[in-house]
Amino acid sequence: MAVTSATTVMNNVEAVRATLYEALKNDPRTLIMGEDVGPRGNVFLITKGFLDEFGPQRVLDTPLAEASIVGIAIGMAMEGLRPIAEIQFADFIYPAFNQIVGEAAKTRYRSNGDYTCPLVIRTPYGGGVRGSLSHSISIEALFYHVPGLKIVAPSTPADMKGLLNAAIDDPDPVLYLEHKKTYRLIKGEVPAGHYVVPIGKAAIRREGHQLTVVSYGLNAHQALEAANQLEADDGTKVEVIDLRSIRPMDKQTILESVRKTRKLLIIHEDNKFGGVGAEISALVAEEALFDLDAPIGRLCGPDVPAMGYALPLEEEFMISTERMKQRMREMVQF
Amino acid sequence: MAVTSATTVMNNVEAVRATLYEALKNDPRTLIMGEDVGPRGNVFLITKGFLDEFGPQRVLDTPLAEASIVGIAIGMAMEGLRPIAEIQFADFIYPAFNQIVGEAAKTRYRSNGDYTCPLVIRTPYGGGVRGSLSHSISIEALFYHVPGLKIVAPSTPADMKGLLNAAIDDPDPVLYLEHKKTYRLIKGEVPAGHYVVPIGKAAIRREGHQLTVVSYGLNAHQALEAANQLEADDGTKVEVIDLRSIRPMDKQTILESVRKTRKLLIIHEDNKFGGVGAEISALVAEEALFDLDAPIGRLCGPDVPAMGYALPLEEEFMISTERMKQRMREMVQF
Amino acid sequence: MAKAPSAHPHAPVAVASHHELSKEQLRALFRSMLLQRTVDNRGFQLNRQGKIPFAAGSEGHEAVQAATGMAFQRGKDLLYPYYRDVGLCMACGFPTIEVFYSLFARAKDNGGGRQFPSHLTKRAAGISSFSSIIAGHMTHAVGAAYALKYRNERDRVVICSFGEGSTSEGEWHEALNFAGLHRLPIVFVCENNKWAISTPQEKQMAVQDVAIKAAGYGMQGIIVDGFDPIAVYDAVTTARAQALDGGGPTLIEAKCYRFLSHTTDDDDRTYRSKAEVESHRKDDPVPRFEHWLLEHGVMSAGDVAAMKKDVLREVNECTDAAEAEPYPQASDLYTNVVEGAWEPWQ
Amino acid sequence: MAKAPSAHPHAPVAVASHHELSKEQLRALFRSMLLQRTVDNRGFQLNRQGKIPFAAGSEGHEAVQAATGMAFQRGKDLLYPYYRDVGLCMACGFPTIEVFYSLFARAKDNGGGRQFPSHLTKRAAGISSFSSIIAGHMTHAVGAAYALKYRNERDRVVICSFGEGSTSEGEWHEALNFAGLHRLPIVFVCENNKWAISTPQEKQMAVQDVAIKAAGYGMQGIIVDGFDPIAVYDAVTTARAQALDGGGPTLIEAKCYRFLSHTTDDDDRTYRSKAEVESHRKDDPVPRFEHWLLEHGVMSAGDVAAMKKDVLREVNECTDAAEAEPYPQASDLYTNVVEGAWEPWQ
Ligand SMILES: Cc1ncc(C[n+]2csc(CCOP(=O)(O)OP(=O)(O)O)c2C)c(N)n1
Ligand SMILES: Cc1ncc(C[n+]2csc(CCOP(=O)(O)OP(=O)(O)O)c2C)c(N)n1
Ligand SMILES: [Mg+2]
Numbered sequence A, B: 001m002a003v004t005s006a007t008t009v010m011n012n013v014e015a016v017r018a019t020l021y022e023a024l025k026n027d028p029r030t031l032i033m034g035e036d037v038g039p040r041g042n043v044f045l046i047t048k049g050f051l052d053e054f055g056p057q058r059v060l061d062t063p064l065a066e067a068s069i070v071g072i073a074i075g076m077a078m079e080g081l082r083p084i085a086e087i088q089f090a091d092f093i094y095p096a097f098n099q100i101v102g103e104a105a106k107t108r109y110r111s112n113g114d115y116t117c118p119l120v121i122r123t124p125y126g127g128g129v130r131g132s133l134s135h136s137i138s139i140e141a142l143f144y145h146v147p148g149l150k151i152v153a154p155s156t157p158a159d160m161k162g163l164l165n166a167a168i169d170d171p172d173p174v175l176y177l178e179h180k181k182t183y184r185l186i187k188g189e190v191p192a193g194h195y196v197v198p199i200g201k202a203a204i205r206r207e208g209h210q211l212t213v214v215s216y217g218l219n220a221h222q223a224l225e226a227a228n229q230l231e232a233d234d235g236t237k238v239e240v241i242d243l244r245s246i247r248p249m250d251k252q253t254i255l256e257s258v259r260k261t262r263k264l265l266i267i268h269e270d271n272k273f274g275g276v277g278a279e280i281s282a283l284v285a286e287e288a289l290f291d292l293d294a295p296i297g298r299l300c301g302p303d304v305p306a307m308g309y310a311l312p313l314e315e316e317f318m319i320s321t322e323r324m325k326q327r328m329r330e331m332v333q334f
Numbered sequence C, D: 001m002a003k004a005p006s007a008h009p010h011a012p013v014a015v016a017s018h019h020e021l022s023k024e025q026l027r028a029l030f031r032s033m034l035l036q037r038t039v040d041n042r043g044f045q046l047n048r049q050g051k052i053p054f055a056a057g058s059e060g061h062e063a064v065q066a067a068t069g070m071a072f073q074r075g076k077d078l079l080y081p082y083y084r085d086v087g088l089c090m091a092c093g094f095p096t097i098e099v100f101y102s103l104f105a106r107a108k109d110n111g112g113g114r115q116f117p118s119h120l121t122k123r124a125a126g127i128s129s130f131s132s133i134i135a136g137h138m139t140h141a142v143g144a145a146y147a148l149k150y151r152n153e154r155d156r157v158v159i160c161s162f163g164e165g166s167t168s169e170g171e172w173h174e175a176l177n178f179a180g181l182h183r184l185p186i187v188f189v190c191e192n193n194k195w196a197i198s199t200p201q202e203k204q205m206a207v208q209d210v211a212i213k214a215a216g217y218g219m220q221g222i223i224v225d226g227f228d229p230i231a232v233y234d235a236v237t238t239a240r241a242q243a244l245d246g247g248g249p250t251l252i253e254a255k256c257y258r259f260l261s262h263t264t265d266d267d268d269r270t271y272r273s274k275a276e277v278e279s280h281r282k283d284d285p286v287p288r289f290e291h292w293l294l295e296h297g298v299m300s301a302g303d304v305a306a307m308k309k310d311v312l313r314e315v316n317e318c319t320d321a322a323e324a325e326p327y328p329q330a331s332d333l334y335t336n337v338v339e340g341a342w343e344p345w346q
């Protein structure tokens, strides 16, 4: 990240909002489109006021039709605009699957570079907000298998901005995931001006030599907190990596850390089976197996379709910081 | 598999065809729907003649609209029918993603069992047939992360029948994948009458103690052939597991084999990153890490959007039996 | 040379009207409307009291829902509703107490407290389970109608409802296309309340009437005053009869209005004027129908007061009874993924 | 009481006709049609010879495609075609030789030999890259039209084509809805050849005319004889002018026929009668237009013979030149996934 003198404390919503605002301000090719992004300013008020300033051509309330939100954005991108499309909740991205996977991710490839698709799709995902079965899901594993598609899931305000800038600048399609529970919960310093956090680079949030924890999104904050508590409790030193980019994945940072700590725990809210943790684990089992002193652990959302609306169902699904701490301790002691 | 005296030699197309025919014959709740399944008898002639025998209500040529093929089938299933829906090529399943992932896989769960969705979705997948970028892809990893959805990918005629019967009998949605290169290539004995191969059970195609190879679909046949050649060459004994079911996955068979051979190679045509092999590897790295004498290997399709139409592009993408043999030898010698 | 498309055989026509409704039916209609409004208000109230995190109301839809529910034949028909149809579900036989199980996410909720409130299901009453994914249920309704036709169950129809915003989804189109093609026994009821969250109809489609879209699917489009329960009852009953006769589906557009914010999470003052809301409020279907009933001597002022009291009593009792019920347990998260046990849990 | 939807402001009208076409233009139209047919036949021939594994033909679409291509303004307009539009692409400026690069999957193919034949792309000519996923390109065309409007490029339109089968897809609906709503500069051309592989129009939709669907999107629907190049030219040129004037999109339905099997992988004798095919064959647009040109003195029999010879020469030369070109290399599989290098390969 570029070093800038001026920083402001923001939460994640504010960081996304500020970045979108600057993008619209600085590049006439950019525009925002999605359901209720206009007068309502998006359901989380991220684009509140944008319509008045940038007009309805650049802050475009779309019909209720996700396939077309992405498909039309693809056409715009193919013809030189820089659309930033929004899917109101990640749970509603399914109807756009064809356009994302079948079209956006293959535009450059199938035309052998004749056409490109510089497109950003932003969407809020994740639970812990009483969003029920249908406003809580994680979607990264439904897309991370797709060559040609980049996926980022920043967790801090500074990364929200830096990765959103990187996504907007990127000449290829990027799926930008915002954990909605972090929206107002997580605050932090955000540098002024335009800077990018490179797509594909993880961040080591905390150094340690007894265990590597890889996580992202809301869980990355909890993992850091759990690791801090562990050190305070008894001096245990856990290294915490915030993945930030899911694809391309920062293999190097993961492998270097695991070779040092010799133990790996992956934590994500998304269901376990076939989740992002599967690839991380497989990568390490392939490239650093004999560096390991413990089985690779995965602490993930259970393999049910989604968390329920009733509080006990949501609590059971979400991974508490306490559970993280306990699992970290077990692995360190293994 | 039930032991029956009468068997017939069939190829995979014939096995699917015979099973569908028996299903229509034996259960009035069953019906077949999809594009061009009527007079044309499906593009691979799987349902040729069915229309005449069972009529247009039960052999239903649908409009060109995949979301509705699956969605309408869901409604039928919710109201007591047993639809067997076809997606003409797996590459065209994307528009139905919402109905499969957002609806079918969640019907039982979201209604807490009030409604169920006994639905089969059949689709031909895979390459090696000059299908180009858009008639060649593998789709299993786009769906295998989804709780509530079963996925099978049988490779032999006997399994084609047994697993299709199991899928039709199953009270929940099943995605049934047919590797199109095996359609006419693979022949074998098929027992007469109704029998099922249980969903979730892998098959050990060949015993061995020096390496476990896990594969499915077309690659399972090649892996078996490669292992046979290796033994003929120098007596090397490789164990070959045909996964058959991708979800639920037969963890027990995999773990038992790996604990015996102490080495694991996963082979699939689908792209590597986030593919089915990722979960298999992660499973073993979690539950049998210290039983391993070599890093877990994955020999998979390259991480490009799809194989190209031009012959050299297709050949580069597909995994040859020779490459399998070489990789097996390397792992045995590790 | 170019020419215009030929007139369509199913060009829109006005439906026959004046189905005879008995006084008892008229009173039942009104009670159904009152119940819907009272339940609605209670949801918002419980939310403001911090007792439930979420509620969605349907003020303005009472006439459509009560009347459609009365046209629905219990024990025969199938309902494929959407999330704003709590009143419709109740009018079709969904017990009031169970609405509150859903609002409070109690274990006794038919969906086990898994879905948002208003996402009701009750197979025993023919009320389908649906997701929050807009228009996701449209093709299910069509598939159900196919099942009825397939089994030759000629006295049954499917009623499928949705908002005008939902018509933009591709799946909506696919559903209507198939239903029209196979002349299925289904009645589509669009509750056009002019808004989809903050998006007005003018940003949703280029046409003024959803009903005009029917012609593209070879079915009849009907526009009806969604504030008039008798008109809606007429329209749905006529369409139902046509469906039973093999005349295929009808697309009924009931013009109504959404008086409240989209849900308790929304604040409609940010995107529409008070004046607009007020201008529709003067046609509020509940007082309007009350007035009509009084005027036509169907009910006396005393009858109305007694009915309101009774409805309030019912809602109060249901609120208290449901609140006293327990939540599902944490272990309930793991059931009903598929039949039997799913996979071992980590 | 219920009423029928009000008449739509954009109800279908017949387009003005008789655009003046010069003799030169008429001859160019005919050459374009001949070229398309000759290229088509060559594809099937190469397939039968075992030289290429796949080809798709468009016999019966020649008039639609040649005329639409003539209405297309090179250097300005954008074309979003589908896989049966090789003739249209050529008529818009796509070089014949490159069609053969695609047929032979040669390295010089603009798409690097990655896609099936007929899936052409040429950004320099304004010809979009599209996938095999039916209707997947519809929203792209609409997005491109939005870009033109956004940048205030008022002399440019998008032409988007598709088959009648494609209208069943949800994405088709979403595209038309958005285009109508924003009155975008786009012309939709439906090449209605009555079949989608083995599925006839009667199993695809309940209506006789695709054009009738236009009303639901607030745009004009036009039916045109797709065997008549002059009528198609009229219709597209009129629609183009209207789009430039801010009058929004038009849905043109060009009624034609698919004379050949769907592709070389198909055998149409399994699902339609020879008699049906023959009944359309008598209106075959190529000899019909030839006859018209001779009758109207635009060309002499000698001119026609010379043109046919010249077209054949061009196709022969292109066949030979393309066949002599190399395939892409195995290593080309790994390029152009994203800009720069993607991930390390296993
Ligand atoms: C596929 C999908 N996209 C977006 C949403 C978010 N959403 C919920 S309700 C709604 C508006 C629905 O409007 P309409 O269909 O008119 O129904 P109304 O709420 O007005 O009754 C939207 C956009 C959703 N639930 N599903
Ligand atoms: C999404 C999708 N579904 C199915 C197919 C297979 N398919 C290819 S062409 C075709 C028929 C298309 O018919 P139509 O749109 O009328 O075009 P035509 O071939 O008649 O020109 C089908 C079903 C596909 N390519 N994409
Ligand atoms: Mg609405």
Ligand SMILES: [Mg+2]
Residues within 6 Å of the ligand: D163, D164, D165, D191, D192, D193, D194, D195, D196, D197
């Ligand atoms: Mg066609």
